[in-house]
Amino acid sequence: xxxxxxxxxxxxxxxxxxxxxxxxxxxxxxxxxxxxxxxxxxxxxxxxxxxxxxxxxxxxxxxxxxxxxxxxxxxxxxxxxxxxxxxxxxxxxxxxxxxxxxxxxxxxxxxxxxxxxxxxxxxxxxxxxxxxxxxxxxxxxxxxxxxxxxxxxxxxxxxxxxxxxxxxxxxxxxxxxxxxxxxxxxxxxxxxxxxxxxxxxxxxxxxxxxxxxxxxxxxxxxxxxxxxxxxxxxxxxxxxxxxxxxxxxxxxxxxxxxxxxxxxxxxxxxxxxxxxxxxxxxxxxxxxxxxxxxxxxxxxxxxxxxxxxxxxxxxxxxxxxxxxxxxxxxxxxxxxxxxxxxxxxxxxxxxxxxxxxxxxxxxxxxxxxxxxxxxxxxxxxxxxxxxxxxxxxxxxxxxxxxxxxxxxxxxxxxxxxxxxxxxxxxxxxxxxx
Amino acid sequence: xxxxxxxxxxxxxxxxxxxxxxxxxxxxxxxxxxxxxxxxxxxxxxxxxxxxxxxxxxxxxxxxxxxxxxxxxxxxxxxxxxxxxxxxxxxxxxxxxxxxxxxxxxxxxxxxxxxxxxxxxxxxxxxxxxxxxxxxx
Numbered sequence: 001x002x003x004x005x006x007x008x009x010x011x012x013x014x015x016x017x018x019x020x021x022x023x024x025x026x027x028x029x030x031x032x033x034x035x036x037x038x039x040x041x042x043x044x045x046x047x048x049x050x051x052x053x054x055x056x057x058x059x060x061x062x063x064x065x066x067x068x069x070x071x072x073x074x075x076x077x078x079x080x081x082x083x084x085x086x087x088x089x090x091x092x093x094x095x096x097x098x099x100x101x102x103x104x105x106x107x108x109x110x111x112x113x114x115x116x117x118x119x120x121x122x123x124x125x126x127x128x129x130x131x132x133x134x135x136x137x138x139x140x141x142x143x144x145x146x147x148x149x150x151x152x153x154x155x156x157x158x159x160x161x162x163x164x165x166x167x168x169x170x171x172x173x174x175x176x177x178x179x180x181x182x183x184x185x186x187x188x189x190x191x192x193x194x195x196x197x198x199x200x201x202x203x204x205x206x207x208x209x210x211x212x213x214x215x216x217x218x219x220x221x222x223x224x225x226x227x228x229x230x231x232x233x234x235x236x237x238x239x240x241x242x243x244x245x246x247x248x249x250x251x252x253x254x255x256x257x258x259x260x261x262x263x264x265x266x267x268x269x270x271x272x273x274x275x276x277x278x279x280x281x282x283x284x285x286x287x288x289x290x291x292x293x294x295x296x297x298x299x300x301x302x303x304x305x306x307x308x309x310x311x312x313x314x315x316x317x318x319x320x321x322x323x324x325x326x327x328x329x330x331x332x333x334x335x336x337x338x339x340x341x342x343x344x345x346x347x348x349x350x351x352x353x354x355x356x357x358x359x360x361x362x363x364x365x366x367x368x369x370x371x372x373x374x375x376x377x378x379x380x381x382x383x384x385x386x387x388x389x390x391x392x393x394x395x396x397x398x399x400x401x402x403x404x405x406x407x408x409x410x411x412x413x414x415x416x417x418x419x420x421x422x423x424x425x426x427x428x429x430x431x432x433x
Numbered sequence: 434x435x436x437x438x439x440x441x442x443x444x445x446x447x448x449x450x451x452x453x454x455x456x457x458x459x460x461x462x463x464x465x466x467x468x469x470x471x472x473x474x475x476x477x478x479x480x481x482x483x484x485x486x487x488x489x490x491x492x493x494x495x496x497x498x499x500x501x502x503x504x505x506x507x508x509x510x511x512x513x514x515x516x517x518x519x520x521x522x523x524x525x526x527x528x529x530x531x532x533x534x535x536x537x538x539x540x541x542x543x544x545x546x547x548x549x550x551x552x553x554x555x556x557x558x559x560x561x562x563x564x565x566x567x568x569x570x
Contacts, residue, residue: 378500411474
């Protein structure tokens with residue numbers, strides 16, 4: 001039976017959600033206008049005042065915020081409250097080299113915890129569960145976000161943070177952890193280590209995992225589910241909007257429900273900024289409705305995905321977002337073709353390789369080169385050179401079919417691709433452009 | 434008696450083969466025969482050792498990927514026509530050789546059907562060596 005943390009909101013009729021969104025948006029636009037001069041100036045430049053925003057129908061009139069704005073406004077430019085009312089900051093991992101600092105009041109933390117609690121409950125979590133948080137604690141939002149959610153649900157929370165893999169496995173076994181929260185690449189790594197220790201899915205009590213903070217493929221989900229003997233749930237979020245829990249997966253595992261009482265989602269054309277129909281593929285844009293300290297309006301996530309309002313079998317009414325095809329900054333342009341690391345991962349897993357890979361992009365004689373390094377596995381190896389080469393070529397053909405461009409495949413020795421306890425480093429771009 | 438050959442995956446870059454031989458050397462494992470097949474990107478070491486179980490264990494512990502393949506090992510007389518007589522026996526039995534390699538005293542053969550091929554050649558007086566024999570010397 002599906003469980004909800006806040007059923008009256010999670011399953012509210014569409015009209016009720018719209019009513020909440022309209023009411024909160026008007027208040028939030030006024031708050032930003034009054035408290036955030038940086039955004040007020042953007043509105044003035046566009047000739048928009050709070051009076052022009054009468055409902056979410058008028059949302060498109062508001063200017064966008066981009067990562068560049070967050071950098072320009074660093075560290076206090078987008079602050080919507082006095083610092084004395086703020087109780088915490090978090091910061092992005094800076095994977096794209098641009099660090100962002102976000103502020104939270106106690107109210108902001110409470111609503112973020114609620115969002116994470118909805119995600120844990122949707123994954124089957126109750127106060128009878130032991131929830132191990134193996135996301136990093138600290139500036140990164142993963143650890144403390146799920147930690148807060150786990151408390152709200154009433155799980156026994158095990159704040160292991162990331163790292164010390166053998167100790168993680170020991171805690172899972174000794175404390176009978178039933179829910180694991182970490183990045184999907186770390187979940188895969190834990191599974192790999194368990195196999196080495198001779199442990200199978202039946203040797204651990206885990207039943208569910210909540211994995212996010214990086215793009216992962218459906219194939220990787222199947223792998224992790226089989227290795228750990230769990231149901232693996234995706235969770236989505238950005239530090240800019242609070243952290244994990246902006247959207248989360250339910251038992252249907254058909255897209256992530258966006259917490260629409262807290263965030264309005266739009267899909268736009270990333271090139272023109274034009275608002276697209278929700279079911280079109282485009283860039284996801286979020287307006288935060290409740291956040292006091294870091295109230296971002298129309299923030300461009302750079303995540304490419306699409307939304308659906310089709311009725312979900314879980315009973316929740318909030319719109320669902322597809323797994324982002326990739327962040328537009330993860331997107332590589334190789335010989336003029338758009339390539340997402342997630343597409344490469346799909347091909348690798350479909351060909352029987354593990355998700356231990358690295359993508360090396362280079363440039364030789366003004367032509368881009370794409371080299372996919374993947375670790376050899378015992379299952380793929382034989383004494384026959386021809387067989388191994390044939391598999392290498394099959395993989396190259398698979399990549400060509402998926403990407404539309406040729407990629408070189410290098411088979412590398414096991415454990416030579418660095419493992420990550422947080423976000424995996426999948427791409428090394430050596431091009432000097 | 435067929436013997437288990439250990440095949441090991443190696444990346445084609447400096448020091449890889451040495452890394453593997455060091456692992457075996459440190460454990461006092463003796464290689465009876467070794468060959469290296471390579472492509473531009475990777476190589477496969479095929480070898481016979483004096484201690485199969487120990488060798489596969491230490492290789493695995495050192496994160497090498499190794500697989501086992503049955504092969505036939507013969508002592509070939511060091512004299513003109515020595516190898517020819519053995520190969521004639523294989524030809525007459527229509528055995529297809531996938532690959533072969535030599536050590537000072539032995540020839541190692543990978544064939545399509547190990548047991549059948551071994552029996553066919555045995556009828557011509559060629560006896561393949563056992564794992565024990567390779568461990569003892």
